[in-house]
Amino acid sequence: MGTSLELLKVEGLRKEFRNGVQPKTVLQGVTFDLSSYDSLSIVGPSGCGKTTLLLILSGLLAPTEGRLQLEGELLMKPTSKIALVLQEYGLFPWKNVASNITLGARLQKIRLPLEELASLKRELGIEGLDHLYPHQLSGGQRQRVALARALLLHPRLLLLDEPFAALDTITREHLQNHLLTVFHHRQFSFIIVTHNIEEAIFLGRRILILDHEPPGMRTVIENPEMGALDYRKNSAFFQRTLEIRQILKDAAWDRDAG
Amino acid sequence: MGQRRWLAYLITLIILVILWHGASLLLGSNLLPGPLPVFTRMGEEIGKKVFWGHLQASAWRMIAGLFCASLAAIPIGLILGSSQRLDRMFAPLIYLSYPIPKIVLMPIILLLFGLGDASKIVLIALITFFQLLITTRDSARKISTEVIYSLKSLGGNRWHFFRHVVWPVSLPGIFTSLRIGTGTAVAVLFFVESISSRRGLGLYLIDSWGRADYNAMFVGIIALSAVGIVLYELFDILEKRLCKWRNL
Numbered sequence: 001m002g003t004s005l006e007l008l009k010v011e012g013l014r015k016e017f018r019n020g021v022q023p024k025t026v027l028q029g030v031t032f033d034l035s036s037y038d039s040l041s042i043v044g045p046s047g048c049g050k051t052t053l054l055l056i057l058s059g060l061l062a063p064t065e066g067r068l069q070l071e072g073e074l075l076m077k078p079t080s081k082i083a084l085v086l087q088e089y090g091l092f093p094w095k096n097v098a099s100n101i102t103l104g105a106r107l108q109k110i111r112l113p114l115e116e117l118a119s120l121k122r123e124l125g126i127e128g129l130d131h132l133y134p135h136q137l138s139g140g141q142r143q144r145v146a147l148a149r150a151l152l153l154h155p156r157l158l159l160l161d162e163p164f165a166a167l168d169t170i171t172r173e174h175l176q177n178h179l180l181t182v183f184h185h186r187q188f189s190f191i192i193v194t195h196n197i198e199e200a201i202f203l204g205r206r207i208l209i210l211d212h213e214p215p216g217m218r219t220v221i222e223n224p225e226m227g228a229l230d231y232r233k234n235s236a237f238f239q240r241t242l243e244i245r246q247i248l249k250d251a252a253w254d255r256d257a258g
Numbered sequence: 259m260g261q262r263r264w265l266a267y268l269i270t271l272i273i274l275v276i277l278w279h280g281a282s283l284l285l286g287s288n289l290l291p292g293p294l295p296v297f298t299r300m301g302e303e304i305g306k307k308v309f310w311g312h313l314q315a316s317a318w319r320m321i322a323g324l325f326c327a328s329l330a331a332i333p334i335g336l337i338l339g340s341s342q343r344l345d346r347m348f349a350p351l352i353y354l355s356y357p358i359p360k361i362v363l364m365p366i367i368l369l370l371f372g373l374g375d376a377s378k379i380v381l382i383a384l385i386t387f388f389q390l391l392i393t394t395r396d397s398a399r400k401i402s403t404e405v406i407y408s409l410k411s412l413g414g415n416r417w418h419f420f421r422h423v424v425w426p427v428s429l430p431g432i433f434t435s436l437r438i439g440t441g442t443a444v445a446v447l448f449f450v451e452s453i454s455s456r457r458g459l460g461l462y463l464i465d466s467w468g469r470a471d472y473n474a475m476f477v478g479i480i481a482l483s484a485v486g487i488v489l490y491e492l493f494d495i496l497e498k499r500l501c502k503w504r505n506l
Contacts, residue, residue: 090408094426104412133503
Protein backbone atom coordinates (compact mmCIF):
# COMPACT_ATOMS: atom_id res chain seq x y z
CA MET A 1 0.00 0.00 0.00
CA GLY A 2 1.04 3.62 -0.46
CA THR A 3 2.93 3.44 -3.74
CA SER A 4 4.51 6.68 -4.87
CA LEU A 5 2.16 7.05 -7.88
CA GLU A 6 0.59 10.43 -7.37
CA LEU A 7 -3.16 10.51 -7.78
CA LEU A 8 -4.29 13.86 -6.40
CA LYS A 9 -2.38 17.07 -5.91
CA VAL A 10 -3.96 19.98 -4.04
CA GLU A 11 -2.10 23.29 -3.98
CA GLY A 12 -2.95 26.49 -2.08
CA LEU A 13 -6.67 25.91 -2.00
CA ARG A 14 -8.79 28.81 -0.80
CA LYS A 15 -12.56 29.07 -0.69
CA GLU A 16 -14.51 32.18 0.02
CA PHE A 17 -18.30 32.43 0.24
CA ARG A 18 -20.15 35.67 -0.40
CA ASN A 19 -23.29 35.58 1.68
CA GLY A 20 -24.37 39.20 1.80
CA VAL A 21 -21.82 42.01 1.83
CA GLN A 22 -19.04 40.43 3.89
CA PRO A 23 -17.10 37.63 2.18
CA LYS A 24 -16.24 34.68 4.44
CA THR A 25 -13.13 32.60 3.93
CA VAL A 26 -13.77 28.99 5.00
CA LEU A 27 -10.59 27.39 3.64
CA GLN A 28 -7.14 28.79 3.11
CA GLY A 29 -3.76 27.44 2.11
CA VAL A 30 -4.87 23.82 1.88
CA THR A 31 -2.06 21.85 0.27
CA PHE A 32 -1.61 18.10 0.21
CA ASP A 33 -1.26 15.20 -2.15
CA LEU A 34 -2.57 11.67 -2.25
CA SER A 35 -1.05 8.61 -3.86
CA SER A 36 -2.82 5.77 -5.59
CA TYR A 37 -4.17 3.17 -3.17
CA ASP A 38 -3.82 5.58 -0.28
CA SER A 39 -6.10 7.10 2.33
CA LEU A 40 -6.50 10.42 4.09
CA SER A 41 -8.74 11.38 7.00
CA ILE A 42 -9.87 14.95 7.50
CA VAL A 43 -10.88 16.06 10.99
CA GLY A 44 -11.62 19.42 12.52
CA PRO A 45 -14.22 21.38 14.46
CA SER A 46 -17.70 21.98 13.05
CA GLY A 47 -17.77 24.69 10.42
CA CYS A 48 -14.07 24.44 9.52
CA GLY A 49 -14.86 23.67 5.88
CA LYS A 50 -14.42 19.87 5.84
CA THR A 51 -17.46 19.24 3.64
CA THR A 52 -16.62 22.28 1.48
CA LEU A 53 -13.15 20.81 0.89
CA LEU A 54 -14.69 17.48 -0.09
CA LEU A 55 -17.10 19.18 -2.50
CA ILE A 56 -14.20 21.05 -4.09
CA LEU A 57 -12.24 17.80 -4.42
CA SER A 58 -15.22 16.16 -6.11
CA GLY A 59 -15.37 18.97 -8.67
CA LEU A 60 -18.80 20.12 -7.49
CA LEU A 61 -17.57 23.42 -6.04
CA ALA A 62 -14.98 25.65 -7.63
CA PRO A 63 -12.22 26.93 -5.36
CA THR A 64 -11.70 30.70 -5.12
CA GLU A 65 -7.97 30.13 -5.44
CA GLY A 66 -5.65 27.16 -5.82
CA ARG A 67 -5.09 24.21 -8.09
CA LEU A 68 -6.34 20.65 -8.10
CA GLN A 69 -4.82 17.95 -10.25
CA LEU A 70 -6.04 14.41 -10.69
CA GLU A 71 -3.53 12.10 -12.35
CA GLY A 72 -1.71 15.15 -13.65
CA GLU A 73 -4.79 16.78 -15.17
CA LEU A 74 -6.51 19.88 -13.86
CA LEU A 75 -9.74 19.00 -12.09
CA MET A 76 -12.50 21.45 -13.02
CA LYS A 77 -15.72 19.41 -12.86
CA PRO A 78 -17.07 16.06 -11.61
CA THR A 79 -15.49 13.04 -13.25
CA SER A 80 -16.23 9.32 -13.09
CA LYS A 81 -12.73 8.85 -11.64
CA ILE A 82 -13.99 10.40 -8.39
CA ALA A 83 -16.99 9.07 -6.47
CA LEU A 84 -18.70 10.85 -3.62
CA VAL A 85 -20.70 9.43 -0.71
CA LEU A 86 -22.47 12.15 1.23
CA GLN A 87 -23.42 12.34 4.89
CA GLU A 88 -27.03 11.21 4.34
CA TYR A 89 -25.74 8.72 1.73
CA GLY A 90 -27.30 10.69 -1.17
CA LEU A 91 -29.58 7.82 -2.14
CA PHE A 92 -32.72 8.72 -4.05
CA PRO A 93 -35.77 7.70 -1.98
CA TRP A 94 -37.89 7.24 -5.15
CA LYS A 95 -35.52 4.67 -6.65
CA ASN A 96 -35.13 1.13 -5.42
CA VAL A 97 -31.76 -0.32 -4.44
CA ALA A 98 -31.02 -1.72 -7.92
CA SER A 99 -31.83 1.60 -9.64
CA ASN A 100 -29.88 3.58 -7.07
CA ILE A 101 -26.77 1.45 -7.52
CA THR A 102 -26.82 1.50 -11.31
CA LEU A 103 -27.84 5.15 -11.71
CA GLY A 104 -24.30 6.41 -12.35
CA ALA A 105 -23.75 3.78 -15.06
CA ARG A 106 -27.08 4.65 -16.67
CA LEU A 107 -26.41 8.40 -16.63
CA GLN A 108 -23.03 7.86 -18.23
CA LYS A 109 -24.41 5.24 -20.64
CA ILE A 110 -21.95 2.60 -19.45
CA ARG A 111 -22.97 -1.03 -19.91
CA LEU A 112 -21.71 -3.16 -17.08
CA PRO A 113 -21.56 -6.95 -17.06
CA LEU A 114 -24.23 -8.35 -14.72
CA GLU A 115 -21.59 -10.49 -13.03
CA GLU A 116 -19.65 -7.40 -12.01
CA LEU A 117 -22.69 -5.88 -10.35
CA ALA A 118 -23.48 -9.15 -8.60
CA SER A 119 -19.91 -9.48 -7.33
CA LEU A 120 -19.92 -5.93 -5.92
CA LYS A 121 -23.21 -6.59 -4.12
CA ARG A 122 -21.79 -9.83 -2.76
CA GLU A 123 -18.67 -8.04 -1.60
CA LEU A 124 -20.73 -5.44 0.26
CA GLY A 125 -23.29 -7.91 1.58
CA ILE A 126 -26.32 -6.30 -0.06
CA GLU A 127 -27.61 -9.16 -2.16
CA GLY A 128 -31.36 -9.65 -2.27
CA LEU A 129 -32.18 -6.01 -1.53
CA ASP A 130 -32.69 -4.93 -5.16
CA HIS A 131 -36.43 -4.31 -5.00
CA LEU A 132 -36.37 -2.46 -1.67
CA TYR A 133 -36.44 1.33 -1.34
CA PRO A 134 -33.94 3.27 0.84
CA HIS A 135 -36.47 3.91 3.64
CA GLN A 136 -36.96 0.14 3.95
CA LEU A 137 -33.25 -0.40 4.71
CA SER A 138 -31.30 -0.11 7.95
CA GLY A 139 -28.67 2.64 8.29
CA GLY A 140 -25.87 0.14 7.67
CA GLN A 141 -27.55 -1.26 4.55
CA ARG A 142 -28.15 2.25 3.20
CA GLN A 143 -24.48 3.03 3.71
CA ARG A 144 -23.40 -0.12 1.86
CA VAL A 145 -25.79 0.62 -1.02
CA ALA A 146 -24.28 4.12 -1.25
CA LEU A 147 -20.81 2.55 -1.30
CA ALA A 148 -21.86 0.11 -4.01
CA ARG A 149 -23.19 2.97 -6.14
CA ALA A 150 -19.96 4.88 -5.65
CA LEU A 151 -17.70 1.91 -6.41
CA LEU A 152 -19.60 0.49 -9.36
CA LEU A 153 -17.79 2.63 -11.92
CA HIS A 154 -14.33 1.83 -10.48
CA PRO A 155 -13.39 5.30 -9.29
CA ARG A 156 -9.74 6.06 -8.63
CA LEU A 157 -10.72 8.20 -5.65
CA LEU A 158 -13.59 7.77 -3.21
CA LEU A 159 -14.70 10.76 -1.13
CA LEU A 160 -16.67 10.03 2.02
CA ASP A 161 -18.41 12.74 4.06
CA GLU A 162 -19.01 11.46 7.59
CA PRO A 163 -20.33 8.22 6.17
CA PHE A 164 -20.81 6.40 9.47
CA ALA A 165 -21.95 9.32 11.64
CA ALA A 166 -25.56 8.18 11.95
CA LEU A 167 -24.72 4.57 12.87
CA ASP A 168 -24.33 2.87 16.23
CA THR A 169 -20.80 2.02 17.42
CA ILE A 170 -20.88 -1.68 16.50
CA THR A 171 -22.33 -1.14 13.02
CA ARG A 172 -19.88 1.71 12.50
CA GLU A 173 -16.86 -0.43 13.39
CA HIS A 174 -18.19 -3.25 11.25
CA LEU A 175 -18.54 -0.93 8.27
CA GLN A 176 -15.13 0.63 8.86
CA ASN A 177 -13.63 -2.87 8.64
CA HIS A 178 -15.76 -3.53 5.58
CA LEU A 179 -14.52 -0.36 3.90
CA LEU A 180 -10.92 -1.40 4.50
CA THR A 181 -11.55 -4.88 3.07
CA VAL A 182 -13.07 -3.39 -0.09
CA PHE A 183 -10.26 -0.80 -0.20
CA HIS A 184 -7.58 -3.49 -0.15
CA HIS A 185 -9.44 -5.65 -2.63
CA ARG A 186 -10.19 -2.90 -5.17
CA GLN A 187 -7.15 -0.74 -4.43
CA PHE A 188 -8.67 2.71 -4.89
CA SER A 189 -7.78 5.76 -2.77
CA PHE A 190 -10.14 7.41 -0.36
CA ILE A 191 -10.52 10.61 1.63
CA ILE A 192 -12.84 10.50 4.60
CA VAL A 193 -14.23 13.50 6.47
CA THR A 194 -15.17 12.67 10.04
CA HIS A 195 -15.84 14.16 13.45
CA ASN A 196 -14.73 10.95 15.07
CA ILE A 197 -11.01 10.94 15.98
CA GLU A 198 -10.85 7.13 16.37
CA GLU A 199 -12.42 6.68 12.94
CA ALA A 200 -9.94 9.12 11.40
CA ILE A 201 -7.02 7.19 12.91
CA PHE A 202 -8.36 3.79 11.98
CA LEU A 203 -8.99 4.71 8.34
CA GLY A 204 -6.50 7.38 7.29
CA ARG A 205 -2.86 6.74 6.43
CA ARG A 206 -2.50 10.45 7.00
CA ILE A 207 -4.74 12.69 9.09
CA LEU A 208 -5.31 16.24 8.00
CA ILE A 209 -6.53 18.55 10.75
CA LEU A 210 -8.46 21.60 9.67
CA ASP A 211 -9.22 24.67 11.75
CA HIS A 212 -11.52 27.61 11.17
CA GLU A 213 -9.81 30.37 13.14
CA PRO A 214 -7.72 31.01 11.07
CA PRO A 215 -9.37 28.89 8.37
CA GLY A 216 -7.23 26.21 6.81
CA MET A 217 -4.84 23.40 7.65
CA ARG A 218 -3.59 23.07 11.19
CA THR A 219 -1.34 20.07 10.58
CA VAL A 220 -0.97 16.70 8.86
CA ILE A 221 -0.16 13.62 10.91
CA GLU A 222 1.39 10.49 9.47
CA ASN A 223 -0.39 7.34 10.54
CA PRO A 224 1.45 4.46 8.87
CA GLU A 225 -0.06 1.77 11.14
CA MET A 226 -3.51 2.42 9.65
CA GLY A 227 -5.31 -0.72 8.56
CA ALA A 228 -3.16 -3.02 10.72
CA LEU A 229 -4.84 -5.96 12.33
CA ASP A 230 -6.22 -5.04 15.78
CA TYR A 231 -4.94 -1.48 15.38
CA ARG A 232 -7.83 -0.29 17.56
CA LYS A 233 -6.38 -2.26 20.51
CA ASN A 234 -2.83 -1.06 19.90
CA SER A 235 -1.10 1.47 22.19
CA ALA A 236 -0.01 3.49 19.12
CA PHE A 237 -3.71 3.97 18.36
CA PHE A 238 -4.37 5.46 21.81
CA GLN A 239 -1.29 7.64 21.61
CA ARG A 240 -2.39 9.04 18.27
CA THR A 241 -5.87 9.64 19.64
CA LEU A 242 -4.41 11.67 22.50
CA GLU A 243 -2.12 13.55 20.13
CA ILE A 244 -4.99 14.61 17.84
CA ARG A 245 -7.25 15.40 20.77
CA GLN A 246 -4.51 17.70 22.12
CA ILE A 247 -4.10 19.45 18.75
CA LEU A 248 -7.85 20.06 18.55
CA LYS A 249 -7.92 21.29 22.16
CA ASP A 250 -5.01 23.66 21.47
CA ALA A 251 -6.84 24.93 18.41
CA ALA A 252 -9.95 25.57 20.48
CA TRP A 253 -7.81 27.29 23.14
CA ASP A 254 -6.18 29.53 20.50
CA ARG A 255 -9.60 30.45 19.14
CA ASP A 256 -10.93 31.35 22.60
CA ALA A 257 -7.76 33.31 23.42
CA GLY A 258 -8.00 35.15 20.10
CA MET B 259 -57.82 -1.09 -5.87
CA GLY B 260 -57.57 -3.40 -2.89
CA GLN B 261 -60.46 -5.47 -1.60
CA ARG B 262 -60.47 -3.59 1.72
CA ARG B 263 -60.77 -0.31 -0.08
CA TRP B 264 -63.74 -1.52 -2.10
CA LEU B 265 -65.34 -2.65 1.14
CA ALA B 266 -64.73 0.78 2.73
CA TYR B 267 -66.36 2.43 -0.29
CA LEU B 268 -69.34 0.07 -0.11
CA ILE B 269 -69.86 0.65 3.61
CA THR B 270 -69.63 4.44 3.14
CA LEU B 271 -72.12 4.23 0.28
CA ILE B 272 -74.56 2.20 2.36
CA ILE B 273 -74.30 4.67 5.27
CA LEU B 274 -74.87 7.61 2.90
CA VAL B 275 -77.96 5.94 1.37
CA ILE B 276 -79.36 5.19 4.85
CA LEU B 277 -78.79 8.80 5.95
CA TRP B 278 -80.34 10.04 2.71
CA HIS B 279 -83.37 7.80 3.23
CA GLY B 280 -83.75 9.06 6.82
CA ALA B 281 -83.49 12.70 5.71
CA SER B 282 -86.05 12.08 2.98
CA LEU B 283 -88.51 10.61 5.51
CA LEU B 284 -87.92 13.59 7.80
CA LEU B 285 -88.26 16.34 5.16
CA GLY B 286 -90.84 14.64 2.95
CA SER B 287 -90.30 13.20 -0.50
CA ASN B 288 -91.55 16.38 -2.23
CA LEU B 289 -88.58 18.29 -0.93
CA LEU B 290 -86.03 15.49 -0.84
CA PRO B 291 -86.85 12.37 -2.87
CA GLY B 292 -85.69 9.11 -1.30
CA PRO B 293 -82.98 6.86 -2.75
CA LEU B 294 -85.39 4.28 -4.15
CA PRO B 295 -87.31 6.54 -6.61
CA VAL B 296 -84.03 8.23 -7.58
CA PHE B 297 -82.31 4.89 -8.30
CA THR B 298 -85.39 3.71 -10.23
CA ARG B 299 -85.25 6.90 -12.28
CA MET B 300 -81.55 6.46 -12.77
CA GLY B 301 -82.20 2.99 -14.22
CA GLU B 302 -84.58 4.57 -16.72
CA GLU B 303 -82.21 7.42 -17.62
CA ILE B 304 -79.25 5.08 -18.13
CA GLY B 305 -81.25 3.43 -20.89
CA LYS B 306 -81.64 6.75 -22.73
CA LYS B 307 -79.14 7.96 -25.32
CA VAL B 308 -79.75 11.62 -24.35
CA PHE B 309 -78.55 11.06 -20.79
CA TRP B 310 -75.33 9.43 -22.02
CA GLY B 311 -74.85 12.44 -24.32
CA HIS B 312 -74.96 14.76 -21.29
CA LEU B 313 -72.61 12.51 -19.32
CA GLN B 314 -70.17 12.20 -22.19
CA ALA B 315 -70.12 15.98 -22.78
CA SER B 316 -69.41 16.74 -19.13
CA ALA B 317 -66.74 14.03 -18.76
CA TRP B 318 -64.97 15.17 -21.92
CA ARG B 319 -64.96 18.82 -20.81
CA MET B 320 -63.53 17.93 -17.41
CA ILE B 321 -60.85 15.60 -18.75
CA ALA B 322 -59.86 18.00 -21.55
CA GLY B 323 -59.82 20.99 -19.16
CA LEU B 324 -57.64 19.22 -16.61
CA PHE B 325 -55.41 17.85 -19.36
CA CYS B 326 -54.83 21.30 -20.91
CA ALA B 327 -54.15 22.82 -17.47
CA SER B 328 -51.65 20.02 -16.65
CA LEU B 329 -49.95 20.33 -20.01
CA ALA B 330 -49.15 23.96 -19.33
CA ALA B 331 -48.89 24.11 -15.52
CA ILE B 332 -46.73 21.04 -14.81
CA PRO B 333 -43.72 21.90 -17.03
CA ILE B 334 -43.84 25.58 -15.99
CA GLY B 335 -44.15 24.60 -12.31
CA LEU B 336 -41.20 22.18 -12.59
CA ILE B 337 -39.02 24.79 -14.26
CA LEU B 338 -39.94 27.57 -11.79
CA GLY B 339 -39.52 25.24 -8.81
CA SER B 340 -36.05 24.18 -9.85
CA SER B 341 -34.74 27.60 -10.87
CA GLN B 342 -34.65 30.27 -8.17
CA ARG B 343 -33.82 32.93 -10.75
CA LEU B 344 -36.84 32.20 -12.96
CA ASP B 345 -39.07 31.76 -9.93
CA ARG B 346 -38.09 35.20 -8.62
CA MET B 347 -38.70 36.67 -12.07
CA PHE B 348 -42.21 35.24 -12.46
CA ALA B 349 -43.34 35.31 -8.81
CA PRO B 350 -44.95 38.79 -9.03
CA LEU B 351 -47.00 37.72 -12.06
CA ILE B 352 -48.22 34.58 -10.29
CA TYR B 353 -48.97 36.35 -7.00
CA LEU B 354 -50.95 39.05 -8.80
CA SER B 355 -52.90 36.76 -11.12
CA TYR B 356 -53.59 33.83 -8.74
CA PRO B 357 -56.09 35.58 -6.42
CA ILE B 358 -58.20 36.94 -9.32
CA PRO B 359 -61.42 34.84 -9.36
CA LYS B 360 -61.12 33.48 -12.89
CA ILE B 361 -64.81 32.52 -12.93
CA VAL B 362 -65.66 36.22 -13.43
CA LEU B 363 -64.00 35.93 -16.84
CA MET B 364 -66.75 33.51 -17.92
CA PRO B 365 -68.72 36.08 -20.01
CA ILE B 366 -65.55 37.01 -21.93
CA ILE B 367 -64.63 33.37 -22.45
CA LEU B 368 -68.15 32.57 -23.68
CA LEU B 369 -67.94 35.49 -26.10
CA LEU B 370 -64.55 34.38 -27.35
CA PHE B 371 -65.08 30.62 -27.49
CA GLY B 372 -68.85 30.28 -27.96
CA LEU B 373 -71.36 28.03 -26.21
CA GLY B 374 -69.78 24.71 -27.22
CA ASP B 375 -67.14 22.60 -25.53
CA ALA B 376 -64.24 25.03 -26.03
CA SER B 377 -65.46 27.70 -23.58
CA LYS B 378 -66.02 25.11 -20.81
CA ILE B 379 -62.64 23.49 -21.39
CA VAL B 380 -60.87 26.86 -21.40
CA LEU B 381 -62.56 27.96 -18.18
CA ILE B 382 -61.74 24.70 -16.34
CA ALA B 383 -58.17 24.83 -17.65
CA LEU B 384 -57.76 28.46 -16.62
CA ILE B 385 -59.03 27.92 -13.09
CA THR B 386 -57.18 24.66 -12.37
CA PHE B 387 -53.99 25.92 -14.07
CA PHE B 388 -53.00 28.09 -11.11
CA GLN B 389 -53.72 25.37 -8.52
CA LEU B 390 -51.57 22.94 -10.48
CA LEU B 391 -48.82 25.47 -11.17
CA ILE B 392 -48.38 26.54 -7.56
CA THR B 393 -48.47 23.00 -6.13
CA THR B 394 -46.05 21.68 -8.76
CA ARG B 395 -43.67 24.60 -8.24
CA ASP B 396 -43.74 24.17 -4.44
CA SER B 397 -43.16 20.40 -4.76
CA ALA B 398 -40.17 20.95 -7.05
CA ARG B 399 -38.68 23.37 -4.51
CA LYS B 400 -38.35 20.56 -1.95
CA ILE B 401 -35.17 19.18 -3.50
CA SER B 402 -32.26 18.97 -1.08
CA THR B 403 -28.77 20.17 -2.00
CA GLU B 404 -27.50 16.70 -1.10
CA VAL B 405 -29.60 15.09 -3.84
CA ILE B 406 -28.37 17.65 -6.38
CA TYR B 407 -24.73 17.03 -5.42
CA SER B 408 -25.33 13.31 -5.53
CA LEU B 409 -26.71 13.43 -9.06
CA LYS B 410 -23.98 15.74 -10.32
CA SER B 411 -21.25 13.55 -8.83
CA LEU B 412 -22.74 10.59 -10.72
CA GLY B 413 -22.35 12.52 -13.96
CA GLY B 414 -25.91 13.83 -14.22
CA ASN B 415 -26.70 16.80 -16.46
CA ARG B 416 -29.64 19.25 -16.50
CA TRP B 417 -31.93 16.80 -18.31
CA HIS B 418 -31.03 13.99 -15.89
CA PHE B 419 -31.83 16.39 -13.04
CA PHE B 420 -35.39 16.86 -14.36
CA ARG B 421 -35.84 13.21 -15.28
CA HIS B 422 -34.40 11.56 -12.15
CA VAL B 423 -34.92 14.21 -9.45
CA VAL B 424 -37.38 17.04 -10.17
CA TRP B 425 -40.04 14.84 -11.78
CA PRO B 426 -40.18 12.07 -9.13
CA VAL B 427 -39.94 14.57 -6.26
CA SER B 428 -42.82 16.63 -7.67
CA LEU B 429 -45.08 13.78 -8.77
CA PRO B 430 -46.93 13.25 -5.43
CA GLY B 431 -47.65 16.99 -5.23
CA ILE B 432 -48.87 17.00 -8.82
CA PHE B 433 -51.32 14.18 -8.09
CA THR B 434 -52.56 15.96 -4.97
CA SER B 435 -53.27 19.10 -6.97
CA LEU B 436 -54.95 17.05 -9.73
CA ARG B 437 -57.27 15.55 -7.13
CA ILE B 438 -58.06 18.99 -5.70
CA GLY B 439 -58.41 20.27 -9.26
CA THR B 440 -61.01 17.56 -9.98
CA GLY B 441 -63.28 18.98 -7.27
CA THR B 442 -62.80 22.49 -8.64
CA ALA B 443 -63.45 21.30 -12.19
CA VAL B 444 -66.79 19.69 -11.19
CA ALA B 445 -67.92 22.93 -9.54
CA VAL B 446 -66.84 25.10 -12.49
CA LEU B 447 -68.42 22.70 -14.97
CA PHE B 448 -71.77 22.70 -13.17
CA PHE B 449 -71.75 26.49 -13.01
CA VAL B 450 -70.89 27.10 -16.64
CA GLU B 451 -73.09 24.29 -18.03
CA SER B 452 -76.07 25.47 -16.01
CA ILE B 453 -75.75 28.97 -17.45
CA SER B 454 -74.87 28.41 -21.07
CA SER B 455 -74.91 24.98 -22.61
CA ARG B 456 -76.82 22.78 -24.97
CA ARG B 457 -75.46 19.57 -23.48
CA GLY B 458 -73.93 18.43 -20.22
CA LEU B 459 -74.92 17.23 -16.76
CA GLY B 460 -75.05 20.80 -15.42
CA LEU B 461 -77.73 21.61 -17.96
CA TYR B 462 -79.53 18.31 -17.28
CA LEU B 463 -79.52 19.05 -13.55
CA ILE B 464 -80.69 22.66 -13.74
CA ASP B 465 -83.31 21.78 -16.36
CA SER B 466 -84.73 19.05 -14.09
CA TRP B 467 -84.77 21.52 -11.21
CA GLY B 468 -86.63 24.05 -13.37
CA ARG B 469 -89.25 21.42 -14.21
CA ALA B 470 -89.48 20.41 -10.50
CA ASP B 471 -88.42 16.91 -11.56
CA TYR B 472 -86.45 16.28 -8.39
CA ASN B 473 -85.83 12.61 -9.08
CA ALA B 474 -84.06 13.51 -12.34
CA MET B 475 -82.26 16.37 -10.57
CA PHE B 476 -80.80 13.89 -8.09
CA VAL B 477 -79.83 11.58 -10.96
CA GLY B 478 -77.88 14.56 -12.38
CA ILE B 479 -76.23 15.23 -9.00
CA ILE B 480 -75.16 11.59 -8.69
CA ALA B 481 -73.90 11.42 -12.28
CA LEU B 482 -71.87 14.63 -11.94
CA SER B 483 -70.41 13.42 -8.65
CA ALA B 484 -69.61 10.05 -10.23
CA VAL B 485 -67.57 11.72 -12.99
CA GLY B 486 -65.57 13.54 -10.30
CA ILE B 487 -65.14 10.38 -8.21
CA VAL B 488 -63.94 8.32 -11.19
CA LEU B 489 -61.33 10.95 -12.09
CA TYR B 490 -60.28 11.31 -8.44
CA GLU B 491 -59.87 7.55 -8.16
CA LEU B 492 -57.97 7.42 -11.46
CA PHE B 493 -55.41 9.92 -10.16
CA ASP B 494 -55.15 7.91 -6.97
CA ILE B 495 -54.41 4.69 -8.88
CA LEU B 496 -51.89 6.48 -11.11
CA GLU B 497 -50.12 7.91 -8.06
CA LYS B 498 -49.88 4.46 -6.49
CA ARG B 499 -48.40 3.09 -9.71
CA LEU B 500 -45.96 5.92 -10.35
CA CYS B 501 -44.97 6.75 -6.76
CA LYS B 502 -44.56 3.20 -5.44
CA TRP B 503 -41.88 4.32 -3.01
CA ARG B 504 -44.38 6.41 -1.04
CA ASN B 505 -46.84 3.59 -0.52
CA LEU B 506 -44.64 0.97 1.09
